[in-house]
Amino acid sequence: MKVRVDDECSACGVCEDICPEVFELGDEKAEVKENPVPAEYEEQCREAAEECPTESIIIEE
Numbered sequence: 668m669k670v671r672v673d674d675e676c677s678a679c680g681v682c683e684d685i686c687p688e689v690f691e692l693g694d695e696k697a698e699v700k701e702n703p704v705p706a707e708y709e710e711q712c713r714e715a716a717e718e719c720p721t722e723s724i725i726i727e728e
């Protein structure tokens with residue numbers, strides 16, 4: 668599973684709270700640290716995508 672963060676990200680930090688192994692806040696938006704996402708973090712990554720207030724986490728299978 669691959670994931671990216673689009674430019675609508677508001678840098679709120681929710682994704683980093685849910686899955687810090689994959690997401691890390693950068694200066695203006697969240698960055699993806701592990702791509703492809705390791706299998707053990709896929710579920711957390713999907714949860715982060717669901718909880719993202721701006722729907723900025725794009726999952727690319």
Ligand code: SF4
Nearest residue numbers: 676677679680682719
């Ligand atoms: S949860 Fe969404 S808006 Fe918030 S930092 Fe992560 S990608 Fe950006």
